Amino acid sequence: MAPTHVHADPAAHAHLRPARFPVTVDVVALTVGGGELRVLLINRLIEPFKGGLALPGGFVLPGEDLMGAAARELAEEAGVARLPGHLEQLQSYGPAGRDPRGDVLTVAHLLLAPNFPVLAAGSDAAHAGWHPVSGVLDGELDLAFDHRQIVSDAVERARSKLEYSPLGAAFCGEEFTIAQLRTVYEAVWGTRLDPRNFHRKATGTPGFLEDTGTMSAGEAGRPAALFRLAPESRIVAGGPVRAVLNPPLMRPRG
Amino acid sequence: MAPTHVHADPAAHAHLRPARFPVTVDVVALTVGGGELRVLLINRLIEPFKGGLALPGGFVLPGEDLMGAAARELAEEAGVARLPGHLEQLQSYGPAGRDPRGDVLTVAHLLLAPNFPVLAAGSDAAHAGWHPVSGVLDGELDLAFDHRQIVSDAVERARSKLEYSPLGAAFCGEEFTIAQLRTVYEAVWGTRLDPRNFHRKATGTPGFLEDTGTMSAGEAGRPAALFRLAPESRIVAGGPVRAVLNPPLMRPRG
DNA sequence: ACACTTATCGTCAAGTTGACAATAAAGAAA
DNA sequence: TTTCTTTATTGTCAACTTGACGATAAGTGT
Numbered sequence A, B: 001m002a003p004t005h006v007h008a009d010p011a012a013h014a015h016l017r018p019a020r021f022p023v024t025v026d027v028v029a030l031t032v033g034g035g036e037l038r039v040l041l042i043n044r045l046i047e048p049f050k051g052g053l054a055l056p057g058g059f060v061l062p063g064e065d066l067m068g069a070a071a072r073e074l075a076e077e078a079g080v081a082r083l084p085g086h087l088e089q090l091q092s093y094g095p096a097g098r099d100p101r102g103d104v105l106t107v108a109h110l111l112l113a114p115n116f117p118v119l120a121a122g123s124d125a126a127h128a129g130w131h132p133v134s135g136v137l138d139g140e141l142d143l144a145f146d147h148r149q150i151v152s153d154a155v156e157r158a159r160s161k162l163e164y165s166p167l168g169a170a171f172c173g174e175e176f177t178i179a180q181l182r183t184v185y186e187a188v189w190g191t192r193l194d195p196r197n198f199h200r201k202a203t204g205t206p207g208f209l210e211d212t213g214t215m216s217a218g219e220a221g222r223p224a225a226l227f228r229l230a231p232e233s234r235i236v237a238g239g240p241v242r243a244v245l246n247p248p249l250m251r252p253r254g
Numbered sequence C: 001a002c003a004c005t006t007a008t009c010g011t012c013a014a015g016t017t018g019a020c021a022a023t024a025a026a027g028a029a030a
Numbered sequence D: 001t002t003t004c005t006t007t008a009t010t011g012t013c014a015a016c017t018t019g020a021c022g023a024t025a026a027g028t029g030t
Helices: A066-078 A133-137 A146-166 A166-171 A178-189 A193-202 B066-078 B133-137 B147-166 B165-171 B179-190 B196-204
Strands: A020-033 A036-043 A058-059 A086-093 A106-112 A128-132 A210-214 A225-229 B020-033 B038-042 B058-059 B086-093 B106-111 B128-132 B209-215 B225-229
Touching: A020 A066, A020 A146, A020 A178, A036 A066, A036 A086, A036 A133, A036 A146, A058 A066, A058 A178, A058 A193, A058 B106, A066 A086, A066 A106, A066 B058, A086 A146, A086 B086, A106 A146, A106 A166, A106 B106, A133 B133, A133 B165, A146 A166, A146 A178, A166 A178, A178 A193, A178 A225, A193 B058, A193 B165, A210 B020, A210 B179, B020 B165, B020 B179, B038 B066, B038 B147, B058 B066, B066 B086, B086 B147, B086 B225, B106 B165, B128 B133, B165 B179, B165 B196, B179 B196, B179 B225
Parallel strands: A020 A106, B020 B106
Antiparallel strands: A020 A036, A020 A058, A020 B020, A036 A128, A086 A106, A210 A225, B020 B038, B020 B058, B038 B128, B086 B106, B209 B225
């Protein structure tokens, strides 16, 4: 804390040239595949942590806003042309004590998306790939900087959002079956849910889902009805996400 | 987006000198008084928006972390010696297009606290004071920068946190009656709650409240039992806030 | 003692949840 | 084709929670 006798005027420091910090955005891109939650990681090509795994991200450019920077980094580092899902800001970290090069503030973002193809290995650019979140959380995979903490916070945010928002559908495509939506919940929460009770809650919540009238086909078992998000709960880029699930669909505790 | 032919290496910009931004922290300090939700605002002494109302806040110093900076600004601008409640990070805004002086990134924070005394007017320093949140939200009070938006986001965060976390108690002192806690909920949500049903939920939720054994006195009406947060839901600085209210105590919708 | 105010306990119908039976509709196997 | 297997969807039922509100308890002010 600044010595009081130097800054008698509480706003005095504002007269000083303010310190400036490098600002980065990092993106925790989550998807569901193979029944588990996965996170997008890139191979770092430069120091520090060269050769290690890290979240996609990079410096914010002058005149840029945070969301735009996050989307740009995703495009540059993972080769995603158009935002494939729901992007929101997560939390900021720093600036002290998280980068060996010095103070760096990072604004972490969260992307919930269907499994999408990423920049393959073999190019001279960075390799991007999906990795099981469990491996990150239990320390099997080592991440650069404080990225493991960031992933952990992102997963907790995702878990809690599924309880009351329609964001689970962000992991599915435009149309999906109740069972597909259920596997999303199961993967994110890491629990099993009763298909019948889940079906009841999903279809019984007003303003959540809308029947498309079409059916899934080709899978094993009886064909399932295809749904999409109802207009009330549709996810618009930058728009607010409504708390449609009321009462919420709580994850099993204990 | 950077021209691809210039940055064939997606991480190339990391080799460039990264842009640096001034970083500020702003604090939305909320309290409950007179049955309504109030926010702490200061009178700006310097341009821009000199003489206008704004959130307490200021530049982050080198080597500082965000929470620390927020606490320091609160101390400097409002004269609070020790953090009187629960402080958490809210969201980051910027850096583009929110300060006439140029790009400034701000990390907004949220303080939930009992009514505490602030730096009075009359000193040569800034005046700090409590103002009704309703006046800010409905545009009666004009705030500097994008601070109205920030207050709006902060209030929404607070409203939602009361539903599932024990943070309502952060507005009360160490010990409080059920009725005091209820008025917090009523002020934050802007609704009336049935005292009997609220009492049932508050005292009936395991791990939420703990009876102190003592009674309130001096008020009108029958004395009320004094409670404190149960150990499971106690709020530790920097620690996680547990979702104790399960199922949640939902605010009335519609 | 009496009125008034607030706290706390009960009651009851309506809605929600968790556990699980039963049926429906497809493809695969016999 | 008939049967088996798999998944989808509809019900059922008891336990629990919620919202509305009656009744009683225990203080203060007159």
